[in-house]
Amino acid sequence: MTAHLGTIAFVSLTALTILPAIMVVSTRNLVHAGFWMLPCLIGVAGFYALLEAHFFVVVQILIYIGAILVLIMFALMLTRDVMDPKERQTNAMGVWAGVICGLGLLASAHMLFRHPWVGVTSHPGDAHAQTVALGKALVTRYALPFEAASVLLLAALIAAIVIAKSMRPPAASVGCDGEVSGG
Amino acid sequence: MGAPTQAIRDLSGILPILVLWGVALVILLGAPLLRRGPGSRLAAPLGGAGALGALLVLLRGSSDGFGDTLFAGAALTDTLYSSGAFVLLLGGFLSVLVAQTYLRSRDLEKPEYYAIMLLSLSGALLMMQANDLIVLFLGLELMSFGLYVLAGFARTDAKSDEAALKYFLLGALASALMLYGIMLTYGVAASTELSNVQSAVARGALKEPMGIAAALLLVIGLCFKIAAVPFHQWSPDVYEGAPTSATAFLATTAKIGAIVAFLRVCDTIAGGYHTWLPAIRAIAILSMIVGNLIAIAQTNVKRMLAYSGVAHAGYLLVAVACMGFRLMGTKGTQASILAMTGAVFYLLAYALALIGAFGVLAYLSSRDKDAQTLNDLRGLASSQPAVGYAMVLFMLSLAGIPATAGFIGKWQVFYAVLTGGDVALAVTMALTSAMGVYYYLRVVWYIVFEESAAPKPSPTGHGVEARPRAMTGVGAAITICCIATIGLGILPAAISSFLTVVR
Amino acid sequence: MHAYLTAAMFTLMGFAFVASTLLLSRLLRPSAPNPDKLETYECGPLPVGDAWQQFNMHYYLFALLFVVFDVEAAFLYPWAVAYKQVGLYAVVEMILFVGLLGFGWAYAWRRKALEWD
Numbered sequence: 030m031t032a033h034l035g036t037i038a039f040v041s042l043t044a045l046t047i048l049p050a051i052m053v054v055s056t057r058n059l060v061h062a063g064f065w066m067l068p069c070l071i072g073v074a075g076f077y078a079l080l081e082a083h084f085f086v087v088v089q090i091l092i093y094i095g096a097i098l099v100l101i102m103f104a105l106m107l108t109r110d111v112m113d114p115k116e117r118q119t120n121a122m123g124v125w126a127g128v129i130c131g132l133g134l135l136a137s138a139h140m141l142f143r144h145p146w147v148g149v150t151s152h153p154g155d156a157h158a159q160t161v162a163l164g165k166a167l168v169t170r171y172a173l174p175f176e177a178a179s180v181l182l183l184a185a186l187i188a189a190i191v192i193a194k195s196m197r198p199p200a201a202s203v204g205c206d207g208e209v210s211g212g
Numbered sequence: 213m214g215a216p217t218q219a220i221r222d223l224s225g226i227l228p229i230l231v232l233w234g235v236a237l238v239i240l241l242g243a244p245l246l247r248r249g250p251g252s253r254l255a256a257p258l259g260g261a262g263a264l265g266a267l268l269v270l271l272r273g274s275s276d277g278f279g280d281t282l283f284a285g286a287a288l289t290d291t292l293y294s295s296g297a298f299v300l301l302l303g304g305f306l307s308v309l310v311a312q313t314y315l316r317s318r319d320l321e322k323p324e325y326y327a328i329m330l331l332s333l334s335g336a337l338l339m340m341q342a343n344d345l346i347v348l349f350l351g352l353e354l355m356s357f358g359l360y361v362l363a364g365f366a367r368t369d370a371k372s373d374e375a376a377l378k379y380f381l382l383g384a385l386a387s388a389l390m391l392y393g394i395m396l397t398y399g400v401a402a403s404t405e406l407s408n409v410q411s412a413v414a415r416g417a418l419k420e421p422m423g424i425a426a427a428l429l430l431v432i433g434l435c436f437k438i439a440a441v442p443f444h445q446w447s448p449d450v451y452e453g454a455p456t457s458a459t460a461f462l463a464t465t466a467k468i469g470a471i472v473a474f475l476r477v478c479d480t481i482a483g484g485y486h487t488w489l490p491a492i493r494a495i496a497i498l499s500m501i502v503g504n505l506i507a508i509a510q511t512n513v514k515r516m517l518a519y520s521g522v523a524h525a526g527y528l529l530v531a532v533a534c535m536g537f538r539l540m541g542t543k544g545t546q547a548s549i550l551a552m553t554g555a556v557f558y559l560l561a562y563a564l565a566l567i568g569a570f571g572v573l574a575y576l577s578s579r580d581k582d583a584q585t586l587n588d589l590r591g592l593a594s595s596q597p598a599v600g601y602a603m604v605l606f607m608l609s610l611a612g613i614p615a616t617a618g619f620i621g622k623w624q625v626f627y628a629v630l631t632g633g634d635v636a637l638a639v640t641m642a643l644t645s646a647m648g649v650y651y652y653l654r655v656v657w658y659i660v661f662e663e664s665a666a667p668k669p670s671p672t673g674h675g676v677e678a679r680p681r682a683m684t685g686v687g688a689a690i691t692i693c694c695i696a697t698i699g700l701g702i703l704p705a706a707i708s709s710f711l712t713v714v715r
Numbered sequence: 716m717h718a719y720l721t722a723a724m725f726t727l728m729g730f731a732f733v734a735s736t737l738l739l740s741r742l743l744r745p746s747a748p749n750p751d752k753l754e755t756y757e758c759g760p761l762p763v764g765d766a767w768q769q770f771n772m773h774y775y776l777f778a779l780l781f782v783v784f785d786v787e788a789a790f791l792y793p794w795a796v797a798y799k800q801v802g803l804y805a806v807v808e809m810i811l812f813v814g815l816l817g818f819g820w821a822y823a824w825r826r827k828a829l830e831w832d
Contacts, residue, residue, distance in 0.1 A: 078719045088789050096778075096785040103778040106770040140421035144399070157796070164797025167790065168805040173226070173283040175790070175808065177338055177350045179815040180233060182783045184331045184354060186819040187240065188361040189779050190828045191324045192376075193772050219804070240822050 038079055046072030057118070059105045066101065070094050083156035084163055225282040225289050226341065227273060228266040228297060232334040235262030239327040246323035256312035256685065259326025263305040263333065270297050281343050285405050288343040295556045296340045296472035303464040303563040304333045306692060310567060311457035312685035314574035318582070320366055320455060329461060332358025336469030340476075345394045345404040345430075348473055352390070352437070355469050356383050362458035363450055375453025379462075382436065382446040390433025396426035406480045418484025427481060427488045431495075434477070437470035438525040439518075441498040448510075451518035452584070456577060459514060460570035463521055464563040471528050471559060475552055478535035482548070485536035492533045493637060499526030500644040508651045514584050516651060517569060520610060523648055524562055530637050531555035531625045537632040547632030554624030561617035561700060565609040568693030572603040575686045589655065591664030600659045602690050609697045611652035612645050617700035776828050780820070787816050 049069040056062045074089040153159050167175050223230065239258050245251040246258070273294075281288045308326060315321035335354025342348035360383060364376025398404050400423045401412035409417075417423040432443065439447035451459050481488065503523030510516035534551030537544030576583035576592075576599070583589075592600035609618035622645060629638050699706075755762045790812065798805040823829055 084793060087792075092782070092785055092789055096782040100775070100778040100782050103770070103774045107772065107775055109769050136425070140396075140425050144420060144422045160793045161797045161800070164793030164795070165801055167794060168798070168801050168808050170284045171286065171346070172804075172808055173222075173286040174344070174346050174350050176811055176815075177347065177354065178790075179787075179812045180331065180334070181350060181354050181357065182786060183815050183819040184328070184335075184357045186780065186783050186816075187324065187331075187822060188328065188357055189776060190823055190826055191322070191328070191361060192364060192367065193776050194826060194828060237818060240818070243822070244825055 035079065038075070042072050042075040042079065044072075045069075045075065055118070059108065060102070063098070063102045063105050066098055067094060070098065081153065082159070084160050221280075222282045224273065225280075226287060226338075228270045228301065229334045229337050229341075231266040231269050232262055232330045232337070235259075235265065236327040236330040236334070239323050239330070243323045243327075252321065252323075255321065255323040255326055256308060256315075258323075259329060260305055260308040260312075260685075262326070262330045263301050263308055266333070266337075267298065267301040267305065270294060270301065282341075285407070286344045286347050287338070287341040289341065292472060292476060292552060292556070293340045295553070296468060296559070297337055299556060299560045299563055300333065300336055300340070300465065300468045300472075302560070303468060303567060304329065304461070306563075306567045306571075306689045307457065307461035307464065309685035309689035309692075310460050310571045310574050314455065314457040314577060314686065316684075317574075317578050318366070318455065319579060322365075325362065325365060328358045328361050332356075332362070332461075332465060336465050339469045340472040342473065342476075343406050345397060345406070345409070348477075349387075349391060349394060351469070352433075352473070353387060355465065356387065356437070359383075359458075359462040359466060363454040363462060365458055366455050369453075369455075371453035372455060373453075375450045378446050378453075379450045386433050386436030386443070389429050389436075393426045393429025393433060396422050396429065400426060406476070410480045410483070413481050413483040416484075418481065418487040423484070424487050427484065428491060430477060431488055431491055434470050434474045435495055435525075435529075437466050438474070438528065439466075439522050440495050440525040440529055441502045441522060442495075444499070444503070444522045444525070447521060448515045448518040451521070452512060452514045456514070456570050456574045456582070456584075459517075460567045460574070463517070463566055463570070467521070467525065467528070468559050468563065471532070471555060474529075474532050475535060475555060478532050479538065479548070479552075482535055482538040485539070489533060489536040492529055492536070493634075496526045496529035496533055496637065497640050499523060499529060500640055501526075504644045504647045504651075507648070510651070511587075512585050513569075513573060513589065513655065516655075517566065520648065520651070521566075523644065524610075526644070527622060527625060527641060528555055528558060530629050530641055531558065533634070533637060534625075534628050534632050537634075540632075544632055547628050550628035550631055551625060554621065554628045557624055557700075557704070558621030561609060561621040561697070564693045564696050564700075565606040565616075565618055568606040568690055568697065569603060569610070571686050571689045571693065572599055572606070575599055575690065586655065586658045589658050590662045591659070593660045595664050599690065602694050604656050604659055605694055605697055607652040607655045609701070611649045613649070615698070615701045617697045617704070620701060620704040773831060776823075780823060780829075783816065783819065787813065 046069050049065045049067075049072070052065040053062045053069065056065060070089065070093045073093070074086050077083075077085040077089055154162070235258060239246065239255065239262075242251070242254075242258075246255040278289055308329065311325060311329070312321075315325060332355050335351045335356070335358065338351030339348055339355060340351075342351055360376055360380040363379050364372050366372035394404060397409060400417040400420060401409045403409065403412075413423075418427055436443040436446075451463065454462065478488070478492070499522050503519050503521070503526055507516050507519035507523065510519060531551040531554055534547045536548075538548040539545075573583045573588075576588060581588075589600075589603065592603065594600075605616065609616035612618045612622040622641075626638060626641055629641070791809070794805065794809050798809070
C-alpha cells in the first residue's frame with residue numbers, strides 16, 4: 030500500500046516538475062515563463078519530501094521559490110518586452126540541439142539504470158536528527174567550505190553592486206515609472 | 213592535543229587565503245576613501261600588498277604539517293599547491309601593476325577592482341588546495357565570479373559588457389556540468405573527498421557508466437575554464453572585450469587555477485585512465501591544432517593571444533594527460549612527476565610572457581585609444597625601443613624559442629610526455645609549436661621591420677607620455693616579466709629547484 | 716511521510732475551497748458582461764500603456780540582497796539546532812559567517828545601494 034502511494038506520488042511529482050519545465054522554455058511571454066518555474070520548483074521540493082530529506086524541502090521552498098524565483102522575476106522585469114510573437118523560437122541549429130539533448134537524456138537514463146545501486150544502508154533519522162547532523166557537519170567536517178560559501182556570497186553581493194552602481198544614471202526616468210500607483 | 217591547536221594548524225595552512233580575504237575586506241571597507249581624492253592613489257598599492265603579502269606568507273610559512281590535510285580532509289598543502297600558488301600570486305601581483313596604470317589611463321579605476329581581484333585569487337588558491345570536490349567547486353566559483361565582473365568592468369563599453377555576459381553564461385554552464393559531475397562522483401564513491409574518490413576508482417568505479425559520466429563531466433567543466441577546444445568559443449570575445457588589465461589577469465588566473473586542479477583531479481583518478489585519457493588526449497590534440505591554426509588569421513593581438521591561449525591549454529593538457537601514466541610502470545610514474553613540475557614551470561613562463569604582452573598593450577593605451585591590433589604595434593621598435601623589444605621577447609617566449617622561459621617550460625612538458633612513451637602527443641606538440649612560431653614572429657615583424665603608421669606621434673601621442681609612464685606600475689611589471697623570462701630561460705635550474713622545494 | 720500526507724491533503728482542500736467558492740459565486744451572481752469590467756483596475760483612472768515596462772535596476776539589487784540573506788538564514792537554522800553539541804568552535808564560525816555577510820551589507824549601505832536615488 031505504502032509502496033503504491035509512493036509510486037503515485039512519484040509519478041505526479043514528475044508530471045508537476047517536467048510539464049511546467051517544458052512550459053518555461055516554450056512559452057513566449059517571459060514573465061509567464063518565470064511563473065511556470067514555480068510549480069516546477071515545488072515539484073523538486075516534493076522529490077526531496079519523497080526522499081525524506083526534510084530540511085531540503087524547506088530550503089527548496091524558502092530559497093528557490095522564496096528568493097531565487099523572485100530574483101529571476103525582477104531580472105525579467107529589467108528586460109524590455111523582447112518576445113515578439115512573430116519571432117521564431119528556434120533557429121537552424123535547433124534540430125541538432127534537440128538531437129544532442131535527446132542523446133544526452135538517453136545516455137543519462139542508461140547510466141542510471143545500469144548503476145548497481147547499493148541502496149540506503151542506514152536510515153537518516155527523523156527531521157530533527159537530520160538537521161542536527163547537518164548542522165554539526167557544517168561547522169566541523171565542512172567548516173572550510175562553509176566559510177568559503179560566505180565569502181562567495183559576499184563576492185557575489187559586491188560584484189552585483191559594482192556592476193549595478195557603475196551604470197550611468199538614466200537621463201530622465203528616475204524613480205519607479207514602472208509602478209502606476211494603485212490602492 | 214586539543215581543538216585549538218588543530219584549529220591553529222588548519223588556519224595556518226590556509227594563511228595566504230586569509231591574507232587575501234583580509235586585504236580585500238580592508239579595501240572594501242576603505243572604498244569610500246579610496247575612490248577619489250588623494251586616497252585613490254592607495255587602492256592599487258593595497259591590492260599589490262595583498263597579493264605580495266600572501267606570496268610572502270606562502271614562502272615563509274612553517275613547514276610542520278606540510279603535506280597534511282587540513283579542516284578534517286577538506287583541504288591540503290603539498291608541493292603542487294605551494295608551487296602553483298607561488299606562480300598564481302606572482303601573476304596576481306604583476307596583474308595589479310598592469311591594472312594600476314591601465315585603469316588609470318582608461319579612467320576606469322575603482323578600489324573594488326583590486327578587492328575583487330584578491331577575492332578571485334583566493335578562489336584559485338582554494339581550488340588548488342582542495343582535497344574535496346566541494347571545496348574545489350567553491351574555489352572555482354569564487355575565482356570565476358571575480359573574473360566575470362572584471363571582464364565587464366568597463367560598464368560603458370558595449371564590448372566589455374558582451375565579454376562579461378558571454379563569459380558568465382558559458383562559465384555558468386560549465387559550472388553546472390561540473391557540479392553534475394561532482395554529484396555523480398558522490399553517487400559512485402559515496403564521498404567527494406579525493407582520497408575516497410581515489411579508492412573508489414581503485415575498486416573500478418570508472419568502469420561503471422556513472423563513473424565514466426562523472427569523470428567526463430569533470431573534465432569538460434575544467435576544459436571550459438582553460439578554454440580547450442571544443443570549449444573555447446568564449447575566449448576570443450572575452451579576451452578582446454575585457455579591459456586589457458582584466459584580460460591579463462583572467463587569462464593567467466583561470467589557467468593556473470584550473471590546470472593545477474586538473475592535475476590534482478587527474479592524478480587522483482589515474483587508476484581509471486582508460487576512461488578519461490583518450491578524451492584528454494583528443495582535447496589536447498584538437499586544442500593544439502585548432503588554437504594555432506585560427507591564431508594565424510587574427511589581426512587583433514588580444515584575439516590572437518586568446519587563440520594562442522587555446523593552443524597553450526592544449527600543451528598544458530599534454531602534461532595533464534601524463535597524470536594518466538602514473539600507474540603504468542616506473543617510466544609512467546616518472547613521466548607523471550616530470551609533467552607535474554613541468555606544467556607548473558610552464559604556467560610560470562606562460563604567466564610572465566602573457567602578463568608582459570598584455571602589459572605592453574596596456575602601456576600603449578591611453579584615455580582615447582585602446583591598443584589592440586597589430587597596427588598599434590607597427591614600428592614600435594623604433595618609436596619606443598624598450599617596450600618594443602620587451603614585446604618581442606614575450607612573443608619569443610610564447611613561441612618557445614630557446615633562451616626564453618617559454619622554451620624551458622615546453623621542453624619539460626615535451627620531455628615528460630616522451631618519457632611516458634606517448635609519441636603521438638609529443639609529435640603533435642612539436643609540429644603545432646612550429647606552426648605557432650609563425651604568428652608570434654609576425655608580431656615581431658610588425659614591431660621591428662614595419663614602419664610606424666603615423667610617422668610622427670601627435671602632440672598627445674605616446675611619444676610624449678612614454679617617459680613618465682615608464683615609472684608607473686606597468687613599466688615595473690614589464691621589467692619584471694622581461695628579467696624573469698630571460699633569467700628562467702638561461703638559468704631554469706634555479707627556479708626548478710626552487711619550485712620543487714618551495715619549503 | 717505522514718506529515719507530508721497531511722500537507723498534501725491541506726493543499727488539496729485549499730484548492731477545493733477556492734474552486735468551490737468561485738463556482739458557487741458563479742452560480743449565484745447575476746451575469747452582466749461589460750468590456751469595461753475587463754480593464755485593469757487602477758483606482759478609477761484609465762491605465763496608460765502596457766504594464767510591462769523596464770523596471771529600475773534597484774529592484775534587482777534588493778532582490779539579490781534578499782537572496783544572500785535568505786541563504787544565510789537557511790544556514791543559520793541547522794546551526795542553531797546543533798551548535799550546543801559542538802560548542803565554542805561552532806559559535807566562532809557562525810560569527811565569522813554572519814560577520815562576513817554583515818560586512819557585505821555594510822558595504823552596500825555605505826555604497827548607497829540601499830537608497831532609491
